[in-house]
Amino acid sequence: MTPSIRASSIKPSPTLSLDSKAKALKAGGVDVVNFGAGEPDFDTPDNIKEAAIKAINDGFTKYTPVGGTDELKTSVIEKFKQDNNLEYEKNEIIVSCGAKHSLYNIAGALFNPGDEIIIPAPYWVSYPDQALLHDAVPVIAETDESNSFRITPQTLESCLSDKTKALILNSPSNPTGLAYDQNSLEEIAELAIKHDFYIISDEIYEKIVYDGFRHSSIASLGKDIKERTIVVNGLSKSHAMTGWRIGFAAGPKEIVGAMTKIQSQSTSNPTSIAQKAAVEALTGTQDFIPLMVSEFDKRRLYIIERLNKIEGITCSKPLGAFYVFPNISSFFGKKFKGKPLTSSFDLSSYLLDEAQVAAVPGGAFGDDKYIRLSYATSMAVIQKGLDRIESALAELQQ
Numbered sequence: 321m322t323p324s325i326r327a328s329s330i331k332p333s334p335t336l337s338l339d340s341k342a343k344a345l346k347a348g349g350v351d352v353v354n355f356g357a358g359e360p361d362f363d364t365p366d367n368i369k370e371a372a373i374k375a376i377n378d379g380f381t382k383y384t385p386v387g388g389t390d391e392l393k394t395s396v397i398e399k400f401k402q403d404n405n406l407e408y409e410k411n412e413i414i415v416s417c418g419a420k421h422s423l424y425n426i427a428g429a430l431f432n433p434g435d436e437i438i439i440p441a442p443y444w445v446s447y448p449d450q451a452l453l454h455d456a457v458p459v460i461a462e463t464d465e466s467n468s469f470r471i472t473p474q475t476l477e478s479c480l481s482d483k484t485k486a487l488i489l490n491s492p493s494n495p496t497g498l499a500y501d502q503n504s505l506e507e508i509a510e511l512a513i514k515h516d517f518y519i520i521s522d523e524i525y526e527k528i529v530y531d532g533f534r535h536s537s538i539a540s541l542g543k544d545i546k547e548r549t550i551v552v553n554g555l556s557k558s559h560a561m562t563g564w565r566i567g568f569a570a571g572p573k574e575i576v577g578a579m580t581k582i583q584s585q586s587t588s589n590p591t592s593i594a595q596k597a598a599v600e601a602l603t604g605t606q607d608f609i610p611l612m613v614s615e616f617d618k619r620r621l622y623i624i625e626r627l628n629k630i631e632g633i634t635c636s637k638p639l640g641a642f643y644v645f646p647n648i649s650s651f652f653g654k655k656f657k658g659k660p661l662t663s664s665f666d667l668s669s670y671l672l673d674e675a676q677v678a679a680v681p682g683g684a685f686g687d688d689k690y691i692r693l694s695y696a697t698s699m700a701v702i703q704k705g706l707d708r709i710e711s712a713l714a715e716l717q718q
Contacts, residue, residue, distance in 0.1 A: 330449040338668070342678035353705035355693040356678040358494065359562040360642070362615075364597075365608045368559060371600035375593045384589040387580040388415025388568070392595045395602040396568050399553075403526070404537040406546070411573045414580055415598075417590050419524045419554035419567030422579075424450055426520055426550050426569065429578035431456040435485035440471040441686030442645065444494045444522070448686075456485070460686055465636055465647070469498040473507045480511075486518040489538060492525040495685045495692040496645045497638020499529060505538045509545040519549040524567075525641040527558040527609050530617050533639045539570075550575060557641075558609060559601045564594040566601075616642050619695040619702055626706045627693075630713060642696045645682065649689035654716035661716070664688045675712035677705050 322328075342354040375381070387393070393413045400406040416422045423446070431437065433455035439447045440461045448458035461479045463469045476487065489508065491500040500508075512519050519538055526535040539549040554567030569579065589595075620638065627635040627646045635646035652662055656674065661667050664681035668691055671677045682690030695702055 326453060326455070329452050333445055338672075338678055338680055342672070345672075345676070350676055352672075352676045352678055353701055353708060354678045354697070355695075355705055356680050357694050357696055358643075360557060360560040360612060360696050361698065362560040362608075362612050364560050364564070365601075365605075367604050368561070368597045368601050371604075372593050372597040375596035380592055380596055382592060384592050384595060386584045386589050387576075388413070388590060389592075389595050389599075392599050392602075395599050396570070399602050400551070400570055404551075405540045406537060406551070406570065408570045409573070412576050413568060413570050414576050414583065415566065415568045415590050415595065416579075416583060417567070417587050418556060418565040419522065419552050420446060421565070421583075421587065422552045422554070422567040422569040423447075423520070423522065424453075425579040425582050426552070426571075426575070427451060427454045427456070428582045429575050430518060430520075430550075431485060434483060436481060436483040437485060438476065438479045438487040438517075439686075440469075440475075440487075440489075442469060442493075442495050442682065442690070443488070443686050444490055445684050447488050447490075457483070459484075468636070468639075469493065469496045469645075470500055470504055471508070473511060476508065476511055480515055480517075484515065484517045486520050487512065488520045488522065490522040492529060492535070492638075492640025494525065494641055495643050495680070495682070495690075496636075497641045497643055499533055499535065499639040500538075501533075502536045502541075505536055506541060509538055509541050512548050513544045517548070519545070520552065521549055522552045524552065524554055524557055526553065528613055528616060528642060529640040530613070530620060531637075531639060535640075547572060555598055555601050560608075560612065561594075561597070561601065564591075564597060566590055566594050566598045616695065619697075619699055620644070622699065623693065623695050623702055623706065626703075626710075630706075630710050632713065642694055644693050644695065645690045646693065647689050648682075648691050651713060651716060654718060656716055664691050667691060671709060671712055674715075675708040677708050677712070679709075 338356045346352045393410045427450045431454040435456040436459045437451045451458045539546045550571035556562040632650040664683045668681040680692040
């Protein structure tokens, strides 16, 4: 028996695979410093957990409407209004089992075989494979660190064709931490309207920003671009709720309706208990978020300073999320025990095998010159991990 051509065309998520390998080593007694995790190390706030416990005790454990309860949709609508100056109706909202599920539903509802989907690189690892799973064609748009990894109007125009269906925009970004300011978004919106393609705007890290940066949603820039935009967000990162699996999307009712039909034949509704917790997350106190972001900021500044002091590494300062994306290409060609390291995959394997440090190779994100390190872990762990990285890199030979 062989799997389908569609299944064979994609690969497992390298971030989850690496995280699993690191956790397996740790379970076997190896002292692994794991920089691979894409989730906050903070616990879900107590008020949210208490709302879930109450839901269980109240017997709120049955099926709900496929696209989410009216109560949660109302909370999501209010969130978009308050945070993003966006107005939506309930038939323009869908709640899914995490933002990744929202994105997958969008691909199923929007992509046809042969459609071209523009994906700026570096990109989150699942974007190209979700396109491939729906027989669409990922068109990778190279970006440059000198422009903070933002796609320029010139690069975007060079990628357009009569088959272009959508651009996936991730701001703030995983893996680079880049964030698009309003001027950059306006330039992209102008091209989307002119050439009539959709924007899939992944804004899952919108609450985790630094240095006074203010997040803007491209959908808020006017009626014409809103009609061409599907906004994706969720609670995993902002409220430390990765395991609760609640994401949501907003967009044209025809697309959201199609997403809901797809969801009805795959997962049905998100977990009822998690939906009650999500209502509390959106409507209850938000005091937890700035406290978490402040701690992330301390780690961000420390890890950037330490990385830039390591000979051969350069690292730009991210504006959002909780990742750094250091350039490690100067180590390509260097050897360990006579074996040359020629890629980010080689370097990441070397760090895990020899230094017990888990880092994600940049090649998995579409740029092999880098590795991704998550600072969603304690300062003590970050310090230990950077000490190990520095020592391990110093052992490499020309």
